[in-house]
Amino acid sequence: MKLRLWAGRTPTVLGGVAVLAAMLGSNPATAAGLNSGPWPMFHRSLLHEGRTFGNLPSNGTIAWSASVADTVEFSSPVVDANGTIYAGTQGKDLYALNPNGSVKWIYATLGNIRYSTPAVADDGTVYVGSADSKLYAINANGTLKWTFTTGGAVKTAPAIASDGTIYAGSDDRKMWAVNPNGTLKWSYTTTDTIRSSPCVGADGAVYFGNNAGKVFALNPTGTLRWQVQTGGPVKASPAIGQGGDIIVGSYDGFVYALRSTGTLDWVIFTGDQVRNSAAIGIHGKIYLPIGTKFYCYHDKGDTAWIYDMGTTEILSSPAVKTFLADSAEVAVFGADNGRVYAVNRGVLVWQSIVGSPVRTAPAIANDHVYVGSLNGFVHSIGAPVADVSDGSTSGLRLIASPNPFSAAGATTVRLLGALPGQAARDLIFVDAAGREVRRVEISADDPAIWDGRDAAGRELPSGVYLYRLDGQTTGGRVVRVR
Numbered sequence: 001m002k003l004r005l006w007a008g009r010t011p012t013v014l015g016g017v018a019v020l021a022a023m024l025g026s027n028p029a030t031a032a033g034l035n036s037g038p039w040p041m042f043h044r045s046l047l048h049e050g051r052t053f054g055n056l057p058s059n060g061t062i063a064w065s066a067s068v069a070d071t072v073e074f075s076s077p078v079v080d081a082n083g084t085i086y087a088g089t090q091g092k093d094l095y096a097l098n099p100n101g102s103v104k105w106i107y108a109t110l111g112n113i114r115y116s117t118p119a120v121a122d123d124g125t126v127y128v129g130s131a132d133s134k135l136y137a138i139n140a141n142g143t144l145k146w147t148f149t150t151g152g153a154v155k156t157a158p159a160i161a162s163d164g165t166i167y168a169g170s171d172d173r174k175m176w177a178v179n180p181n182g183t184l185k186w187s188y189t190t191t192d193t194i195r196s197s198p199c200v201g202a203d204g205a206v207y208f209g210n211n212a213g214k215v216f217a218l219n220p221t222g223t224l225r226w227q228v229q230t231g232g233p234v235k236a237s238p239a240i241g242q243g244g245d246i247i248v249g250s251y252d253g254f255v256y257a258l259r260s261t262g263t264l265d266w267v268i269f270t271g272d273q274v275r276n277s278a279a280i281g282i283h284g285k286i287y288l289p290i291g292t293k294f295y296c297y298h299d300k301g302d303t304a305w306i307y308d309m310g311t312t313e314i315l316s317s318p319a320v321k322t323f324l325a326d327s328a329e330v331a332v333f334g335a336d337n338g339r340v341y342a343v344n345r346g347v348l349v350w351q352s353i354v355g356s357p358v359r360t361a362p363a364i365a366n367d368h369v370y371v372g373s374l375n376g377f378v379h380s381i382g383a384p385v386a387d388v389s390d391g392s393t394s395g396l397r398l399i400a401s402p403n404p405f406s407a408a409g410a411t412t413v414r415l416l417g418a419l420p421g422q423a424a425r426d427l428i429f430v431d432a433a434g435r436e437v438r439r440v441e442i443s444a445d446d447p448a449i450w451d452g453r454d455a456a457g458r459e460l461p462s463g464v465y466l467y468r469l470d471g472q473t474t475g476g477r478v479v480r481v482r
Contacts, residue, residue, distance in 0.1 A: 033121055033164040033180075037080035038365035041119035042157035043277060043317065048199040048239040050279030050287075055367045056321040056330055060340065060352030062477050063368060063380040064101035065466045067434065068093070072360060072372025075128075076117040076157075076317075079365035085380075086126055087360070087372050088113025094128050096142060099366065101380060102472060105142030109134070115155035115195070117361070119166075121180070127166050129154025135168050137182060146182035150174065156208075157197035157237070161220070167206055169194030175208060177222060186222030190214065196248075197237040197277075201260070207246050209234025215248055217262060226262030230254065236317075237277040242284025242299040249274025255288065257301065266301045277317040277361070279331065287331045289314035294333060294343060305346035312337040316371075317361040334358025334371050338432070338464075340381060342369075352381045353479065355432030355464030376434045377466065398427075400467070404479035410451040411478050413467060415442050426470040432463055442469070452480050 034040055043050035070091025077087045083099035090112045096104040111132030118128040124140030131153040137145040152171030159167045164180040171193045177185040192212035199207050204220035211233040217225040232251030241247045245257040245265050251273045257265040272291040279287040284299025294307040294314060316334035323329070330344045336357040342349040356375035363370040368382030398413055405411040413427055424443035429450060430436050438455055442448035450467075452460055460480065468475030 033162055034160045035080045035120035035122050035124070037078075037082070037120060039077075039079040039363040039370075040081075041078055041159065042076060042117040042197055042237065043199075043239065043279065043361060044319075044363075046159055046161065046200040047280070048197075048237055048277060049320075050239070050277070050318060050361065051281060051320045051322055052364045053322055054364055056332070056342065056364060057350075057367065057369060057382040060342070060350040060381060062352060062354065063382045064475060065354070065377045065379045065477055066095075066097050066101040066103070067430075067466075067468070068095045068372075068376055068378055070376050071114070071374050072376065072378060073374060074115045074117070074359055075113050075372065076360040077363045077370040077372060077378055078118050078120060079363050079370065080120045080124070083366055085363075085370055085378065086118040086120065086128075087378050088116060088118060088128055089376070090114045092130070092132075094118065094126065094136070094138060095378070096126075097378060101378075101475075107136070107138050107142050107144070109136055111153065116168075117157035117197070119158040119160050121160050121164070125180075127158040127160065127168075129156060129158060129168050129170075131155065133170070133172075135166065135176070135178060137166075148176070148178050148182050148184070150176055152193070155195055159198045159200050159206075161200050161204060161206075163204075165220075167198045167200065169196065169198060169208055169210075171195075173210070175206065175216070175218065177206075188216075188218055188222050188224070190216065192233075195233075195235040199238050199240060199246075201240055201244070205260075207238040207240070207248075209236070209238065209248060209250070211235065213250060213252065215246070215256070215258065217246075217260075228256070228258055228262055228264075230256065232273070236274060239278045239280050241278075241280045241286060247278050247280065247286055249276070249278070249288065249290075251275070255286075255297075255301070268297065268301045270295075275315065279318045279320045281320055281329045282322045282327055285329065287318045287320055287329075289316065289318060289333055294318070294331065294341075296331065296346070307341075307343045307346050307348075309335060309337075315357075315359040319362040319364050319369075321364055332362045332364065332369055334360060334362065334373075338373070340369065340371055340379075352379075353464055354379050355466075355477075375432055398467070398469070398476055400476055400478050403477075404481050405452070406481050410449050412447045412449050413440075413442060413476075413478075414447040415444050427467055427475075428470055429465050429467045431460070431465055437465070439470075450478075 075088030109130040116129035196209035230250035238248040356373040440448035
């Protein structure tokens with residue numbers, strides 16, 4: 001049973017008072033300094049609403065799955081104005097993928113990018129944090145622009161303010177403000193590690209939490225506006241909701257709605273640690289997974305609906321698609337059962353099987369949903385046909401049928417288009433863990449036929465298998481049923 005408390009449980013508030021302009025939020029990422037793309041940073045905008053009016057796929061068909069060689073866990077995909085998709089890996093690499101899933105470039109840092117979601121500036125610069133205690137600025141062509149050294153691992157998603165200032169928290173207990181040229185603007189020292197990614201209000205206030213259970217509001221000059229003490233670590237990122245309330249969860253099991261002055265508007269007891277960041281709907285609805293349940297709350301904390309995942313945990317912060325016609329909203333999130341869900345008013349719209357836990361926050365952009373998975377892939381959910389052009393092989397497409405296929409049959413993968421300079425190429429099949437299981441030759445004249453066996457002739461188990469042309473990172477997927 002969920003207990004809902006009002007302002008009678010008022011946390012300690014320290015510091016001065018400031019007024020945040022009331023707002024319902026905005027859809028386009030129009031702030032100067034932030035890229036105008038459909039999803040250029042964590043939860044799309046400086047307010048961290050995680051909301052878009054862009055088109056959502058009508059079903060869970062996977063367009064392509066691009067191998068990025070290592071785990072993609074909490075470094076969520078972002079998408080710039082050119083359709084380029086960026087995501088970090090536990091293997092230290094920042095990947096830039098073309099809209100068709102092929103690799104545009106890879107930049108290797110000296111530490112893992114397990115937690116930091118990239119942010120893209122209006123000039124194409126990509127900012128991302130690394131466990132090597134650096135904030136990286138990477139040019140649009142994949143070359144290094146500069147690095148800024150902090151005193152600890154940077155495991156938060158940078159935020160790019162309207163004046164171009166880059167904000168990022170670090171394990172050294174500091175919130176850093178860095179100028180666009182890579183020089184220090186200011187830093188603010190808190191009492192503990194910062195794993196909560198900052199959001200930025202309309203007046204430039206910076207909001208974030210730390211592992212000591214505090215929620216901070218800083219002025220754009222780096223001085224303290226206020227701080228609020230909760231009963232557990234605050235690792236989720238705040239989001240700015242209806243009327244300017246700052247919505248954030250704590251490991252103490254409460255979701256807090258704090259007014260711009262730092263006073264408590266309302267609080268909900270959930271009965272479980274709140275690890276994920278909330279998304280905010282057009283009318284202030286709050287979308288938030290907690291444990292194995294996905295909650296939708298009204299703007300004052302009353303429960304609107306619940307989607308129960310049974311025993312499957314949700315560690316993916318959600319994205320929300322709003323329909324202009326009737327203001328209906330679909331929440332999209334990943335789960336540890338290897339699936340991505342789209343849910344409307346507590347009813348499943350579609351699900352997509354990617355075959356490995358999804359803990360990234362989805363990005364909704366250009367009629368697709370982009371997520372990463374623990375087996376080292378970035379997935380594009382949307383168009384049913386995968387364009388596998390890598391620049392040298394223009395206009396190639398792969399189509400698998402039937403899909404799914406049974407143990408008694410086989411699947412045929414057809415190549416539409418020619419392979420310049422060669423008559424055939426290997427089509428590589430890999431399992432959900434990224435291990436190669438079979439190679440079959442394919443050309444425009446001869447399709448690849450796979451019977452669900454490995455190279456030694458052994459029958460493979462049921463599950464999701466991905467395929468790609470040799471030398472390329474993108475392709476598609478088939479489901480084998482035994």
